[in-house]
Amino acid sequence: MYENIFSSLIDALLLVSRDHRIFLSNPAAWELFRLSRGSLDGLPIADLLLEPAEVERRIESTLASGESYRDLECLVHAGAEGRTFPAGLTISPLQGEGGDCLGAIVMVKDLSLLKELEEGSRQKSNLSAAEGLALRMAHEIRNPLGGIRGSAQLLSQELENPAHREYLDVVIAEVDRINRMVAQMMQLTRPTGPAFEETNIHKVLADIILLEKDNLARHKNRVEQIYDPSLPPIDADADQLKQVFLNLIKNAVEASGKKGRIQIITRVNSGYGIKLLPQATPRQGVVVEIIDSGAGMDEAALKNLFTPFYTTKKKGSGLGLAISLKIVENHGGKIKVTSEKGLGTTVQVLLPLRQR
Ligand SMILES: Nc1ncnc2c1ncn2[C@@H]1O[C@H](COP(=O)(O)OP(=O)(O)O)[C@@H](O)[C@H]1O
Numbered sequence: 001m002y003e004n005i006f007s008s009l010i011d012a013l014l015l016v017s018r019d020h021r022i023f024l025s026n027p028a029a030w031e032l033f034r035l036s037r038g039s040l041d042g043l044p045i046a047d048l049l050l051e052p053a054e055v056e057r058r059i060e061s062t063l064a065s066g067e068s069y070r071d072l073e074c075l076v077h078a079g080a081e082g083r084t085f086p087a088g089l090t091i092s093p094l095q096g097e098g099g100d101c102l103g104a105i106v107m108v109k110d111l112s113l114l115k116e117l118e119e120g121s122r123q124k125s126n127l128s129a130a131e132g133l134a135l136r137m138a139h140e141i142r143n144p145l146g147g148i149r150g151s152a153q154l155l156s157q158e159l160e161n162p163a164h165r166e167y168l169d170v171v172i173a174e175v176d177r178i179n180r181m182v183a184q185m186m187q188l189t190r191p192t193g194p195a196f197e198e199t200n201i202h203k204v205l206a207d208i209i210l211l212e213k214d215n216l217a218r219h220k221n222r223v224e225q226i227y228d229p230s231l232p233p234i235d236a237d238a239d240q241l242k243q244v245f246l247n248l249i250k251n252a253v254e255a256s257g258k259k260g261r262i263q264i265i266t267r268v269n270s271g272y273g274i275k276l277l278p279q280a281t282p283r284q285g286v287v288v289e290i291i292d293s294g295a296g297m298d299e300a301a302l303k304n305l306f307t308p309f310y311t312t313k314k315k316g317s318g319l320g321l322a323i324s325l326k327i328v329e330n331h332g333g334k335i336k337v338t339s340e341k342g343l344g345t346t347v348q349v350l351l352p353l354r355q356r
């Protein structure tokens with residue numbers, strides 16, 4: 001019966017003699033350490049541990065005083081491939097018939113999955129509770145939207161009266177708007193890292209200005225491009241940067257009203273030193289400035305600028321700047337905004353030249 005229990009346990013058990021050598025192990029231990037019973041037999045337990053000192057001290061104390069220890073965290077290596085994983089150890093005395101201490105029972109739990117989950121939840125805890133809720137809702141909202149859109153489309157095909165069809169077009173357009181917003185919201189919380197490649201910032205800006213051509217013309221906004229011809233290519237994800245500058249330029253247009261002036265300035269910044277590591281040398285970077293002579297913002301608005309869902313626009317999402325900041329930070333860069341109510345706004349995007 002005892003033997004059955006011993007070999008049926010799913011946690012690894014090592015029986016250690018007074019000289020800290022393993023003399024018995026269960027199948028869960030062979031599995032966990034990727035070692036056969038034969039190679040575990042006689043092995044000093046220290047050989048399985050990355051930093052054995054603390055565990056050895058506890059075993060010694062167990063042998064001397066009969067004390068137990070629970071959930072000692074340590075790093076363990078297993079198998080010939082040298083896999084290392086975090087483990088939780090419980091050490092208890094192994095008592096003989098006469099009550100004397102024959103050795104120690106060491107139970108080993110693999111904590112790698114638990115640690116991974118912890119890491120995951122720590123990353124997520126960057127999200128506020130409200131954002132987490134918003135993300136869950138976003139998922140829930142998308143499914144019924146598909147159904148609504150599909151039904152509206154079918155119904156629209158059936159209708160004879162074009163006026164009635166127009167109503168359904170409104171339904172479809174509004175559904176699409178919610179869908180876009182929800183997609184943006186999910187992007188904010190999705191942890192996709194940038195795919196870095198050599199990127200020409202002027203090309204990125206040219207693409208966006210082309211994209212926004214109609215919008216700019218409609219507002220009669222004048223765009224001045226003041227570009228540094230010596231601007232080197234940088235390591236960046238061009239698609240993600242397009243999203244950043246598209247939003248910044250849209251914001252500038254939306255703040256400007258009719259006949260506004262928008263300046264887009266690029267330059268190299270050699271003194272741009274964001275220190276990621278204490279010993280890091282100041283990194284060279286590029287600066288892209290987007291200056292508008294629009295409505296500007298007061299102190300309170302400036303404070304809320306990067307808060308998700310903060311918007312002062314009727315059809316705004318309040319996600320543009322939050323997403324932009326996240327993208328720029330993923331590039332190791334920064335966004336600085338200065339603004340004066342009634343005078344205009346300057347947005348500076350600083351991006352490092354190289355990612356390493
Ligand atoms: N260039 C700007 N001038 C004035 N206000 C701005 C400017 N850019 C952003 N803002 C303010 O910040 C808010 C948030 O911007 P953003 O995150 O892009 O969301 P959205 O554009 O959908 O409102 C805007 O609603 C606006 O009040």
Ligand SMILES: [Mg+2]
Binds near residue numbers: 250320321
């Ligand atoms: Mg915006």
